[in-house]
Amino acid sequence: MNVSARLMFTRLHIRRGESLYLAGDRFTSLYAVRNGFLKTTAILANGRDQVTGFAMTGEVLGMDGIEEERHTCNTIALEDSEVCAISFARLQELTLTIPGLQRHFHTMMSREIVREHGVMLLLGSMNAEERMAMFLLNLSQRFAAHGCTASEFNLCLTREEIGSYLSLTLGTVSRIFSRFRERGLIAVRQKFVRIVDRDKLERVIGRGALATDRVPGTPPSENA
Amino acid sequence: MNVSARLMFTRLHIRRGESLYLAGDRFTSLYAVRNGFLKTTAILANGRDQVTGFAMTGEVLGMDGIEEERHTCNTIALEDSEVCAISFARLQELTLTIPGLQRHFHTMMSREIVREHGVMLLLGSMNAEERMAMFLLNLSQRFAAHGCTASEFNLCLTREEIGSYLSLTLGTVSRIFSRFRERGLIAVRQKFVRIVDRDKLERVIGRGALATDRVPGTPPSENA
DNA sequence: CGAACGCTTGACATTTGTCAAACGGCGTGG
DNA sequence: CCACGCCGTTTGACAAATGTCAAGCGTTCG
8 A cells, every 4th residue: 555545635626716725714634736726815804815825736735724723824726626635634643654754744844934935035025027027937947847838838817816926916917917028038828928038037037036046955155 | 751851952052143054054953942032034146135034932943944954044143042952853753752742843834834924915915014013013922922021122123124024125114113103103212112002003904914813924933 | 432333314216006998808698 | 600798908197105315313332
């Protein structure tokens, strides 16, 4: 019996627009995305919500719920999607006996912490164009990570959702798409985006980029 | 033998201005703050850094390093501080045998994820006054959490560090302190801040607050 | 006592948000 | 199959928030 089987994955289908879980829902499982595309949103008291992340194949959702045994954000499918529910209680049992599983799980949580760090920096120290460039390059990289084309993809997001994630208004997002198009960085038709000149797009970020984005294995930090 | 002893805490003293670890440093331990006050910063390629969190007594630092076995951010003491280094390898061993320790650890990581969610919302959907109010109330709450006065405390931060954390410029931070003072929300003398009218301060946030009563803005620190 | 640093405050510039008009695809119903 | 209407988008004109730059002040520490 392999690890997957012992974790007792439960396959779930979520249709476009439906939620996987909502803030306040009882937390019981983590979810591994098998295919599709989902967004995570946090709710504000004023009724508005902000998109805090996207998930695609191979990524894991739900770790926000561990602390309070309740989810603190919403996850909603942006296209018909399929996920595996992994019982958290069962996962915790198995980490005690399956070598490496505990470490794997901790790595995953740590990665989520580092990812959010990146978003904080994105929101905190990059201007609108830099954010958009970062967003496009990041999506491209993640699509490529599981065999999709890196340079052309279908955003199943509205301009408003992109804006919510990047903390820009719909109008600003649209304007920047136009500017990028005029400058020959990307081609846009409807929701299809093609990265025409990756170098230039990377140069948009330039001085705002994360130091750690440069060379993965060799971060700075010599003095001390 | 109690849990603390078995985890083999190592006490460290870090003087004001010194670092606990820097981005790129090998990750070996988590750190529990015993006393003092530290900041965590992430580095940008352009050489600037952004403050991503603060840590005070009882909070845990270093979880960002688990993924790559290297730290991805810097942690620096803002006043003379004392921390306990907890060997991560040892911690992972012990979670296998000490009931509840694994769960406790997972809760802690999840809390950090939720905290960062809060900062993302702070940066993404609150204006300058709301951010400052959130920051002050959050600090107040955390000081109170370990027995300090909730309404009066000593910021060992410069205006620039506050600004870096909230993504505002030094000037804006200063101006908002002045405005809050004029309106009778706080009293400021040097780095001492006293919350004069907590209700009004909370009302500044008002419509920007998280639906969940959890204060998002400037939560617990830890890096990450 | 003097220099350095951090802070305050003003005038002005810039970025981004707001609001509104108009366009375009896409789907639905005739 | 076509027409209409809706939703998402584009774009413009303008407003507001915040950043930039610079001058001057107060503390603190050597």
